[in-house]
Amino acid sequence: MKNWLLHMRYCSAISVKQLGRLWREFTADQLRRMSPEEIATNLEMSEEQRDRFKNDFSRFHLANTLLELERYQIDLISIEDTCYPSLLRELYDPPLLLFTKGDVGLLAWEKLAVVGTRKMTEYGKRIINQLVAPLCKESLAIVSGLAMGIDAEAHREAMCVGGKTIAVIGSGFLQFYPIENKQLFEKIMKEGLVLSEYAPHVTARKWHFPERNRIISGLSLGTLIVQAEKRSGSLITADAALNQNREVFTVPGSVFQRSSAGTNKLIQEGAKLVTEASDIMEELRQ
Template identity: 75%
Template sequence: MKNWLLQMKYCSVVSVKQLGKLWRELPKEQLKRMEAVEIAEYLALPAQQSERFKREFFEFCLSDVLVELEHYKIQLVSIEDLLYPELLQEIYDPPLLLFAKGDTSLLASEKLAIVGTRKMTDYGKQIINQLVAPLCQESLTIVSGLAVGIDAESHREALRVGGRTIAVIGSGFLQFYPLENKLLFEKIVRNDLVLSEYAPHITARKWHFPERNRIISGLSLGTLIVQAEKRSGSLITADATLNQNREVFAVPGSVFQPSSAGTNKLIQEGAKLVMEASDIMEELC
């Protein structure tokens, strides 16, 4: 099924949700035998999308794609592989195929997600510097989204203290976003791991990031929100964490700081208040 999943990932018209629908509702042997027109009809694709899907489906050349993936050292991890993380497989809508660059052995490690605002303050940076080292000493791999701000700082600090980190990005590897973190991306790839649900040529779209967030939380035993505004993508990750029956942790902040409004609200709603790493470890152990 890995080759079929790869072919579907190279059909840009089919969304993550539509691919999941096919996977959940139809027998795998039937999926492998279905023609493009049958898939388009089952998904009720509009005429223009249907024509584009059928064209991309027919034009897909497995050998060319495999050569490209090998050239760029991109590995494939499908939901049927033994390497696929058990925690991620448990969520309602797991990614069926992951593109990976780096050390895939990290998929078997115990992980904690750390996410937060792109508008990180000095307070947020101090929190990251205080918490990440002891968490890494507990052999937790730090998972985040390689976004500007708290995400990037979490990755950097894990690398700085000799810990391990996994970045989950919202674009394909050959269309990396955000460009400000390209050097950090390359540093993580060398010794740690970057994952994407999107084929290498796919550019970032706004809906990719909520989709990406469910993977960040799904890989992890729990999610720590360091700073977040009232309306923040980090709160989407917190919701995904709760839906996946995982632990949500939040760092409190000043009631006068917009960057703490989201985390303070999470604590009001029952998230575990975190002041030091032991607050997290006592829940995970």
């Protein structure tokens, strides 16, 4: 089934949601036997989508694709594999296939997501420096999205203190975004783990990031938000965590700073207020 999923991920006309719908509605044997026309009909594709899908479907060459993945040392994990994270498998819309580089053994660790604004302030940096080290000492792997700002700082701090980190990216491995974090991306592949739901040549699209965020929260026992504006991707991650029945932790901030408006709102709505790592560990141990 992994090869069928790989084939589908190389068909640009099929979205993550559409692939998930197929997975929920049909058995593995039914999916294997479906023709491209049947798949397109079941997904109610437009003529343009149908033509693009059939073209991608026919151009796919399994042996060449596997050779390319081997060349770039990219591994595959499907939802049917034993190493697939159990927490992720619980989701209504789990990623069916993950492209990975790094230490896949980290998927077995207990994990905490740490996300926040791309416009990190000195306050946000100090919070990350204060919280991440003791969390790593509790053998928690830090999960984030390798974005600018808080995400990147959380990854860096985890590695700086000898902890482990997992990055979930919104593009393929060969089209990494944002380019400003390319050096950090390469370092995490060597010392931690990078995951992507997207085939290696896929460029980042705006809808990829909400899709990615559900994986960040889905991998984790809880999600810590450090600085977020009222409208931000971090709040999308918090919503995903709540929908997944996971804990949401938030660091309060100044009412005079836009970067704290979202986090303070989360606290008003019931997120656990955090001032030190023990606040998180007490909740997780329960």
